[in-house]
Amino acid sequence: MKISFTEATVKKQKPDWEHLKFGELFTDHMFLMDYKTGKGWHDARIVPYGNLTLSPASMVFHYGQEMFEGLKAYRSANGEDVLLFRPEKNIERMNNTNERLCIPHVDPDDVLEAIKTLVNIDRDWVPPVADASLYIRPFIFATDPHLGVRPADEYLFCIILSPVGAYYKEGINPVKILIENDYVRAVKGGIGFAKAGGNYAASLKGQEKAYELGYSQVLWLDGVHRKYVDEVGTMNVFFKIDGEVITPALEGSILPGVTRASAIEMLRSWGYKVTERKISVDEIFEAHKAGKLDEAFGTGTAAVISPIGLFAKDDEKIVVSEGKIGETAQKLYDTLTGIQWGRLPDTFGWTIKV
Numbered sequence: 001m002k003i004s005f006t007e008a009t010v011k012k013q014k015p016d017w018e019h020l021k022f023g024e025l026f027t028d029h030m031f032l033m034d035y036k037t038g039k040g041w042h043d044a045r046i047v048p049y050g051n052l053t054l055s056p057a058s059m060v061f062h063y064g065q066e067m068f069e070g071l072k073a074y075r076s077a078n079g080e081d082v083l084l085f086r087p088e089k090n091i092e093r094m095n096n097t098n099e100r101l102c103i104p105h106v107d108p109d110d111v112l113e114a115i116k117t118l119v120n121i122d123r124d125w126v127p128p129v130a131d132a133s134l135y136i137r138p139f140i141f142a143t144d145p146h147l148g149v150r151p152a153d154e155y156l157f158c159i160i161l162s163p164v165g166a167y168y169k170e171g172i173n174p175v176k177i178l179i180e181n182d183y184v185r186a187v188k189g190g191i192g193f194a195k196a197g198g199n200y201a202a203s204l205k206g207q208e209k210a211y212e213l214g215y216s217q218v219l220w221l222d223g224v225h226r227k228y229v230d231e232v233g234t235m236n237v238f239f240k241i242d243g244e245v246i247t248p249a250l251e252g253s254i255l256p257g258v259t260r261a262s263a264i265e266m267l268r269s270w271g272y273k274v275t276e277r278k279i280s281v282d283e284i285f286e287a288h289k290a291g292k293l294d295e296a297f298g299t300g301t302a303a304v305i306s307p308i309g310l311f312a313k314d315d316e317k318i319v320v321s322e323g324k325i326g327e328t329a330q331k332l333y334d335t336l337t338g339i340q341w342g343r344l345p346d347t348f349g350w351t352i353k354v
């Protein structure tokens with residue numbers, strides 16, 4: 001793929017690396033590529049980061065045809081290399097999302113080339129401090145100026161980069177979770193397995209309610225029975241019961257996380273029994289009563305591993321592993337982040353150099 005490059009004439013000042021937050025700053029450049037039916041993807045370009053101009057009739061504003069991805073670039077322990085963690089998994093998922101949303105597929109090799117080229121150009125923006133990283137956000141949306149409902153004929157593919165700070169600045173503190181009975185995030189047959197802005201819009205109300213009641217995230221239940229666990233906040237969820245690790249099976253309403261897949265592989269390589277199946281809230285509360293709920297944690301690119309210290313359902317509350325991080329979650333966190341930042345040998349072959 002030919003990518004043209006227009007360099008920013010004025011470069012932004014680099015931030016204070018020690019005090020980065022999440023998603024507030026953007027680098028000097030961005031990647032753009034257009035699509036038009038009959039012409040395909042064309043005009044791949046890296047240009048100065050800046051505003052886009054769109055028709056108010058652009059279809060994305062009316063019918064929400066939009067998808068995104070999220071991955072990170074890590075400055076390796078030697079300070080020189082920049083690493084990506086399993087980017088091919090994100091790219092594969094991109095096309096699964098595109099398929100569901102009637103967005104044209106992208107060429108996986110071209111996307112990887114686009115990511116690598118852009119990260120390389122803005123390489124000085126990969127934070128040189130421990131546990132910080134450069135968040136990579138590819139996204140595609142419908143741009144046709146048209147008000148009739150149909151899949152669009154024109155799209156824009158963008159990649160933007162944002163330096164982000166360490167997720168856990170004061171050590172890993174387990175989170176308190178509200179089990180949500182009223183709102184659902186997704187149902188089988190819908191778009192829950194796709195990484196689309198629409199799923200996030202559907203989740204905001206439940207998330208707000210949880211905040212107001214003093215919880216940090218929502219445990220989403222299946223939309224049909226309101227009984228089985230789907231996800232926690234914007235993460236996949238794992239439970240360790242009586243030594244066995246259980247995570248909900250991917251049956252359409254759950255986002256297939258790269259961190260989830262990596263955690264499963266890693267746990268199995270350590271000899272853990274890992275089962276992907278339906279798990280109900282009743283089963284979790286009963287396991288707790290029997291003293292068998294050892295651990296619960298979420299997985300996702302942003303936090304990597306997020307231990308859960310408490311679940312609340314109506315008036316009932318249960319505390320998990322004494323409100324502390326459990327040994328399995330800690331080992332997963334240390335190993336995954338060790339591989340991502342090049343501090344540990346990459347025995348799985350998961351990282352690639354930019």
Ligand SMILES: *Cc1c(COP(=O)(O)O)cnc(C)c1O
Pocket residue numbers: 070195231233234235236255256257258259260299300301302
């Ligand atoms: C992105 C995402 C995840 C986590 O996926 P990773 O690939 O591990 O980052 C989990 N749930 C939802 C709803 C997501 O959007």
